[in-house]
Amino acid sequence: MQYETVIGLEVHVHLKTKTKAFCGCSTEFGQDPNSQTCPVCLGLPGSLPVLNKRALELTIKTALALDCKVNNYLKFDRKNYYYPDLPKNYQISQYDMPISSNGFIILSSGKKIKIRRAHLEEDAGKLIHETDSSLVDYNRSGMPLLEIVSEPDINSPDEAYEYLTNLKLILQYIGVSDCDMEKGTLRCDANISLRKMGDKELGVKTELKNMNSFKAVKEALQFEINRQAEALNNGERIIQDTRLWDGQKEITVSMRSKEEAHDYRYFPEPDLVPFSIEQNFIDQIKKEIPELPQARASRFIKDLQLSEYDANVIIQDKALADYFEECAKLYKNAKNISNWLLGAVSSEINSRKASIQELKLKPEDLVGLIEEVDKATVSNLAAKEILTLMIDSGKSASAIISEKGLAQVSDEGELGRLADEAIKENSKSVEDYKAGKENALMFLVGQVMKKSKGKANPKVVGEILRGKLK
Numbered sequence: 001m002q003y004e005t006v007i008g009l010e011v012h013v014h015l016k017t018k019t020k021a022f023c024g025c026s027t028e029f030g031q032d033p034n035s036q037t038c039p040v041c042l043g044l045p046g047s048l049p050v051l052n053k054r055a056l057e058l059t060i061k062t063a064l065a066l067d068c069k070v071n072n073y074l075k076f077d078r079k080n081y082y083y084p085d086l087p088k089n090y091q092i093s094q095y096d097m098p099i100s101s102n103g104f105i106i107l108s109s110g111k112k113i114k115i116r117r118a119h120l121e122e123d124a125g126k127l128i129h130e131t132d133s134s135l136v137d138y139n140r141s142g143m144p145l146l147e148i149v150s151e152p153d154i155n156s157p158d159e160a161y162e163y164l165t166n167l168k169l170i171l172q173y174i175g176v177s178d179c180d181m182e183k184g185t186l187r188c189d190a191n192i193s194l195r196k197m198g199d200k201e202l203g204v205k206t207e208l209k210n211m212n213s214f215k216a217v218k219e220a221l222q223f224e225i226n227r228q229a230e231a232l233n234n235g236e237r238i239i240q241d242t243r244l245w246d247g248q249k250e251i252t253v254s255m256r257s258k259e260e261a262h263d264y265r266y267f268p269e270p271d272l273v274p275f276s277i278e279q280n281f282i283d284q285i286k287k288e289i290p291e292l293p294q295a296r297a298s299r300f301i302k303d304l305q306l307s308e309y310d311a312n313v314i315i316q317d318k319a320l321a322d323y324f325e326e327c328a329k330l331y332k333n334a335k336n337i338s339n340w341l342l343g344a345v346s347s348e349i350n351s352r353k354a355s356i357q358e359l360k361l362k363p364e365d366l367v368g369l370i371e372e373v374d375k376a377t378v379s380n381l382a383a384k385e386i387l388t389l390m391i392d393s394g395k396s397a398s399a400i401i402s403e404k405g406l407a408q409v410s411d412e413g414e415l416g417r418l419a420d421e422a423i424k425e426n427s428k429s430v431e432d433y434k435a436g437k438e439n440a441l442m443f444l445v446g447q448v449m450k451k452s453k454g455k456a457n458p459k460v461v462g463e464i465l466r467g468k469l470k
């Protein structure tokens with residue numbers, strides 16, 4: 001049986017605010033358990049929440065970057081459920097009037113994945129399970145959380161992966177979140193169902209949780225597609241449940257049957273009165289949104305003549321893209337800069353496990369090195385070694401070239417003498433070349449290179465040898 005896969009994604013990101021959503025506690029990661037709490041985020045009787053203005057600004061900024069409609073009326077609701085990490089027994093969230101709705105993200109295929117809503121809520125605390133007990137840390141309780149819900153427009157694990165990658169990149173570009181899945185500042189849940197090809201009605205969905213990377217999301221979805229298809233082929237019913245991804249066994253395991261919205265008894269939060277947001281406030285935030293990744297890639301292709309591939313790789317790292325632009329201001333051939341950044345510089349980044357900023361390689365110094373290659377002062381190969389030395393020492397290319405005597409020898413007198421020696425010592429190759437074997441010339445060039453200890457300019461050597469062997 002052929003099935004169509006239908007996937008919807010729910011992404012939660014921690015907003016980069018200094019304090020929590022409804023109290024003044026710090027949001028700093030990695031502090032002692034329960035050291036960042038107060039009566040509000042511990043849900044003590046009589047305490048009252050106050051909305052963090054910055055959290056609201058970052059929510060609106062995200063909504064605008066995702067092309068959502070921002071609703072200028074803000075209302076919070078209580079989502080009621082009992083769990084040890086939720087001291088109030090309800091979470092402040094938004095139910096029927098989210099701050100924003102109807103956005104989209106475009107995939108490389110041109111397909112538009114609609115965003116149903118993006119709303120602001122608070123996070124719960126964290127449970128730490130030990131062998132025979134469980135501990136609770138309320139530092140995370142009340143952290144501002146943005147929930148971004150897609151429409152079920154995604155039809156494969158690959159599309160889900162691309163949607164998530166694009167979304168994360170946008171969030172990083174606009175600076176609203178670190179989006180670090182390992183620290184839990186970005187989390188993703190996936191709803192997935194199968195239906196017979198051509199069916200209009202959606203199949204029964206399951207919800208997948210506990211994936212700690214985008215790769216894990218893709219794997220969990222693929223597992224679930226296979227599991228559901230097999231069940232449907234055997235005439236079994238799919239049970240609507242919430243399933244945890246077990247990354248080690250690479251399976252999903254049923255955790256509980258899925259709740260419906262009415263199970264949460266949503267009602268308006270009485271401690272936070274609804275209010276309207278002035279259009280002026282939204283317009284101000286709009287001005288803060290920088291050029292977004294896809295627009296940037298298009299500009300690199302159009303204005304700087306980068307290939308689509310290069311442009312799309314460079315924009316994946318905002319800092320690298322910024323660096324590329326700095327270099328492009330100093331040097332005309334952008335394609336050449338991109339070759340260096342995606343080649344030798346990226347290898348240095350990877351081998352040193354550093355970011356482009358941490359390399360401390362100034363854009364003008366990289367451009368200086370590229371210009372030395374253009375002038376044939378050094379070969380491409382030597383330039384790569386010089387790059388390593390530049391990063392180690394912080395010195396410029398020209399300083400290293402003169403210090404280490406790495407400049408190529410292009411002096412025809414000196415090279416002519418070495419060429420004569422090579423011709424004398426390798427009569428067989430000379431004969432071969434004269435008999436039409438082009439490879440033999442390359443061998444002779446190699447001999448001259450060796451004699452010059454790698455400093456000869458191979459292009460000049462080739463010309464000299466050709467001249468002498470005419």
Ligand SMILES: [Zn+2]
Nearest residue numbers: 023025038041
């Ligand atoms: Zn607090």
